[in-house]
């Protein structure tokens with residue numbers, strides 16, 4: 303049975319009933335198959351004697367002033383139903399007041415700085431986003447007390463930053479990335495895909511095609527980027543196409559022919575901002 307806890311004290315009452323490890327999947331709700339894959343990975347990891355906790359919290363501090371927090375979908379009952387079907391033990395769904403008793407202005411509270419990786423790629427156009435994300439993840443880690451936490455590779459920069467936070471601030475938590483779930487046309491699952499018209503969706507599949515082209519292309523980082531760029535045609539506005547080290551601390555040398563790394567793409571199709579990425583092994 304899945305139990306829903308809205309407060310820290312409710313959570314404490316319900317958690318710790320099983321002897322095994324605790325796995326945690328943080329979400330903002332509006333769950334789709336990508337989230338359920340994280341839940342599945344969590345259950346596989348801890349087994350039937352472990353606890354799987356999913357948080358549902360639309361975090362105000364990671365939304366910019368021009369991003370409409372109030373419009374974010376909140377199909378709470380449907381989400382709880384999906385969690386129940388997926389065998390989640392506890393859904394932690396706190397109110398804003400519970401998470402941020404002193405208000406939601408990051409500048410007025412103790413918060414987590416994202417460091418240089420927080421201001422590149424997605425962070426370049428969303429100042430403060432990753433500080434807000436890391437602050438809430440740190441709070442959720444402290445409130446839910448997991449042994450292992452699962453994040454989707456689709457939001458690769460988020461995963462890299464959470465891994466860095468856990469290392470730098472000594473959280474005793476094992477962070478795991480889970481492979482991106484894709485639709486049959488290759489598009490990475492995202493709640494934002496709902497905003498695409500049929501024509502926009504047909505354009506958007508250029509993004510996974512570009513990633514595949516980069517992966518398939520032999521040769522240097524420069525050649526891989528060129529192969530990806532060649533696919534990004536049509537009514538698509540590329541925000542960035544980058545080849546980075548796996549920890550995102552630096553761009554790969556364009557001439558490199560023997561490094562592992564990651565290709566990351568962000569593009570606007572119509573009014574929808576889409577991101578995707580894949581691993582590359584250059585010359586290996």
Ligand code: PAF
Nearest residue numbers: 328329330361435438439
């Ligand atoms: O990926 C998300 O849904 C959010 O950024 C997270 C990790 C739940 C923090 O609010």
